[in-house]
Amino acid sequence: MSTPAAPVEGLRDRRRRETAVEICAAALDLFEEKGVSGTTVDEIAAHAGVSPRTFFRLAGTKEDAVFVDDGRFADALTGVSDIGDDIAALLTALRQVFARELELLDADARARERFLRVRRLIAHEPALLGAAVRREVTSADRFVPEIAERVGLDELDVRTALGIAGLEMRTTLDEWARRHDAGETATLEDLHLEVQARLSRAVTSRA
Numbered sequence: 001m002s003t004p005a006a007p008v009e010g011l012r013d014r015r016r017r018e019t020a021v022e023i024c025a026a027a028l029d030l031f032e033e034k035g036v037s038g039t040t041v042d043e044i045a046a047h048a049g050v051s052p053r054t055f056f057r058l059a060g061t062k063e064d065a066v067f068v069d070d071g072r073f074a075d076a077l078t079g080v081s082d083i084g085d086d087i088a089a090l091l092t093a094l095r096q097v098f099a100r101e102l103e104l105l106d107a108d109a110r111a112r113e114r115f116l117r118v119r120r121l122i123a124h125e126p127a128l129l130g131a132a133v134r135r136e137v138t139s140a141d142r143f144v145p146e147i148a149e150r151v152g153l154d155e156l157d158v159r160t161a162l163g164i165a166g167l168e169m170r171t172t173l174d175e176w177a178r179r180h181d182a183g184e185t186a187t188l189e190d191l192h193l194e195v196q197a198r199l200s201r202a203v204t205s206r207a
Contacts, residue, residue, distance in 0.1 A: 020058045020068045023048045027065035036127045063131035074139045087157040094165035102188040119177035
């Protein structure tokens with residue numbers, strides 16, 4: 001698998017990113033205080049110090065505002081290429097991509113805290129769970145044809161491999177948040193490997 005060099009972030013992109021993070025932080029504060037249904041876009045924008053127009057341009061909806069860090073996983077899929085025509089090799093490549101992003105997330109204290117807060121909210125806010133599922137489906141619809149063409153596999157094979165890798169990643173994040181709240185220490189990388197092993201055992205036991 002070849003990995004393209006990371007693009008250099010310009011001043012405008014960096015400021016856009018910083019503003020998106022500020023919007024995310026404002027949304028998290030208000031959702032934790034008032035709930036998703038009790039919070040308006042105008043309140044989030046005011047709390048973040050931006051105009052509603054800027055909010056809609058960067059966040060879209062109030063539910064999407066908290067998923068500012070999810071883009072790292074979708075963007076990382078552009079690094080999947082040159083794996084041949086084997087679905088198992090594609091799954092390995094996807095796991096490597098997600099493992100690298102989980103490692104980077106674990107090393108970023110601020111992003112790690114945002115992810116923890118989002119996972120906690122998703123557990124009891126149906127609107128956020130729905131937004132998370134919708135974003136995942138939209139991302140898959142976008143990337144499956146691109147990856148299929150890039151690696152020379154059938155779209156169903158790509159969708160299947162991406163579904164498995166995505167399930168492992170989501171389970172890793174949810175278990176990470178659960179253990180963190182229970183006072184247990186675990187790195188995202190170690191949990192990711194543990195989830196893969198458990199899923200593999202579950203599949204093998206049904207064979």
